[in-house]
Amino acid sequence: MSGTGLLRVEKAGPQALLQDAGRFGVRHLGMTQGGPMDWHAAGWANALLGNPASAPVLEIAMGGLTLMAEADVTLALCGADLGATVNDRALAPWQRVELNKGDRLAFDLPRSGMRAYLAAPGGWIGEASLGSVACVTREGLGGHKGGGTALEAGDTLRFPAARPDPMPVASEVPEAYRVDYQQPARLGLIPAGQIAAFDGRSLYEAFNREWQVDTRADRMGIRLTGPVLTGPLPAMVSEGIAPGSVQVPPDGQPICLMNDRQTIGGYPRLGTLSPVARARLAQCAVGHPVRLTACGVGVARAQWRAAIEAITAFGAIRS
Amino acid sequence: MTTPCIENAGVDAWMVRFADQINPDNQRWIRAFCRQCRAVFGPALVDLVPSYTTVLVQYDPWQMTDVAARATLSDLLDQLAPESAETVGRLVELPVWYDVSVGPELALIAEQTGWTMEQVASAHAAGEYQVFALGFVPGFAFMGLVDPALATPRLATPRQRVPKGSIAIAERQTSAYPQVTPGGWNLIGRTPLTLFDPQSDPMTVLEAGDRVRFVPITRDCFIELGGDTTPVGEGSA
Incomplete structure (x- = not known):
């Protein structure tokens, strides 16, 4: 590993995981997808360094992480503001950050959003399993040292020594593409599944009342609390779950199924969150106000495409 | 076999529904569909999730529009024929310690059937089940069908932590x-076997198409086979 750039983990925090685009072609065995919960912020972190969108990034949930640079390196930080500092000097997200050997990059607590993404030139090096380094702790797959382990104090993070590509000209994400995670979240939901089986009151309230993010929220699913959704719901046979599916167990409180979701489930579904909505929800803290808005496939696709094209175009303008 | 329907499942997925009820015959259609889907979609196919009555088809939205993907599925279904002779799957036996401490709903099912907990356990162990699909989490085998008397709806609120090996x-x-x-x-009992191990090949003990029998074992035998007797809802299990 000589010639490889590296950082040392001094403190790991609640959960910091290596993530690439995720694991595909294995859902029929029950393997989950993985990948960054907020693909938008992760994509921008890679774009700032001229990396491919799917290059492995670090997903830092809720802060608490301290890294020590053991070589000079340029990283990129996007997504949540977790009170990051470099040698005690404040560091805002959505920009590149130059670290010199011996510099300490520390994350404190969430100030805005939940998950920050830290990219390295060429992507962090991880142990691939089934074609992906996406770290899924529950399945024991992927991660920076394999086995589905999160970052731990004393670990080493590596990235390729040779710069694969020149960096983009700009070192900051344009203001227009930064998301203000403190605003209430409006999430586009494509109606699907068993939505027709819910009663009229429930459907009205689902799209007109405010929801809040529940304490039961992780990479598998994010529960919302609010009006109780009821209806003459059918006893269901378990079926495949698409990313962003919103299922409603008999207690009437929806669960938005995220990157590490179960592959098959048997609760009635209201529909599917748009990809933009999924990324937004990933940044909502417990208690954050959320509204659901009905959205068609065409609109959801157009928003997704526009967001990805902006990231791609930025990364393509190189010095 | 009714006409399959194609339902929306988001920006990059369609849900193909073959039936509303579980029937082992569905699997002949589902297996044929999955095979042809892989051939027709080729590299544009991202994932297929077959289950008892449905197949979730996830495709690459940058290679195909949703309309094109739907049309492809519709054409495929028009010409679909079920797989002919059903191949008999291998028989796998899973040892189970049926006990209310590791299977709290034994009591619930006993109450609803008017049987003793022992009778509930015997009725479950008497069946031979087909593995319809793997999913939910790696190696989780969806099997059926249990005796109608044992049929019980899911819990109103899911448990946050179901112990490894739980039979349900x-x-x-x-x-x-x-x-x-x-x-x-x-939950009605627990098996001491490890059903998913990413380090072994294959990674899962069960696969779709297998036949499964549950073999009742004593607490001592369960412990001998490496089982964890920690009751449901307590500590480490």
Whole structure:
């Protein structure tokens, strides 16, 4: 590993995981997808360094992480503001950050959003399993040292020594593409599944009342609390779950199924969150106000495409 | 076999529904569909998730529009023929310690059937089940069909932590939890076997098409086979 750039983990925090685009072609065995919960912020972190969108990034949930640079390196930080500092000097997200050997990059607590993404030139090096380094702790797959382990104090993070590509000209994400995670979240939901089986009151309230993010929220699913959704719901046979599916167990409180979701489930579904909505929800803290808005496939696709094209175009303008 | 329908499942997925009820014959159609889907979609196919009555088809939205993907599925279904002779799957036996401490809903099912907990356990162990699909979490085998008397709806609120090896019932489906996970099925016992190990090949003990029998074992035998007797809802299990 000589010639490889590296950082040392001094403190790991609640959960910091290596993530690439995720694991595909294995859902029929029950393997989950993985990948960054907020693909938008992760994509921008890679774009700032001229990396491919799917290059492995670090997903830092809720802060608490301290890294020590053991070589000079340029990283990129996007997504949540977790009170990051470099040698005690404040560091805002959505920009590149130059670290010199011996510099300490520390994350404190969430100030805005939940998950920050830290990219390295060429992507962090991880142990691939089934074609992906996406770290899924529950399945024991992927991660920076394999086995589905999160970052731990004393670990080493590596990235390729040779710069694969020149960096983009700009070192900051344009203001227009930064998301203000403190605003209430409006999430586009494509109606699907068993939505027709819910009663009229429930459907009205689902799209007109405010929801809040529940304490039961992780990479598998994010529960919302609010009006109780009821209806003459059918006893269901378990079926495949698409990313962003919103299922409603008999207690009437929806669960938005995220990157590490179960592959098959048997609760009635209201529909599917748009990809933009999924990324937004990933940044909502417990208690954050959320509204659901009905959205068609065409609109959801157009928003997704526009967001990805902006990231791609930025990364393509190189010095 | 009714005409399959194609339902929206988001920006990059369609849900193909073959039937509303579980029927082992569905699998002949589902297997044929999956095989042809892989051939027709080629590299534009991202994932297929077959289950009892449905197949979730996830495709690459940058290679295909949703309209084109739907048309492809529709054409495929028009010409679909079921797989002919059903191949008899291999028989796998899973040892189970049926006990209310590791299977709290034994009591619930006993109450609803008017049977003793021992009778509930015997009725579950008397069946030979087909593995319809793997999913939910790695190695979780969706099996059926259990005796109609044992059919029990899922819990109103899923448990945050179902212990590894838990044997469970939901409606007429049965399964074994390969790992600790949240889950809403009714627990009736526990197997000491490890059903999913990413380090072994194959990674899963069960595969779709297998036939499964549950073999009742004593607490001593369960411990001898490496089982964890920690009751449901307590500590480390």
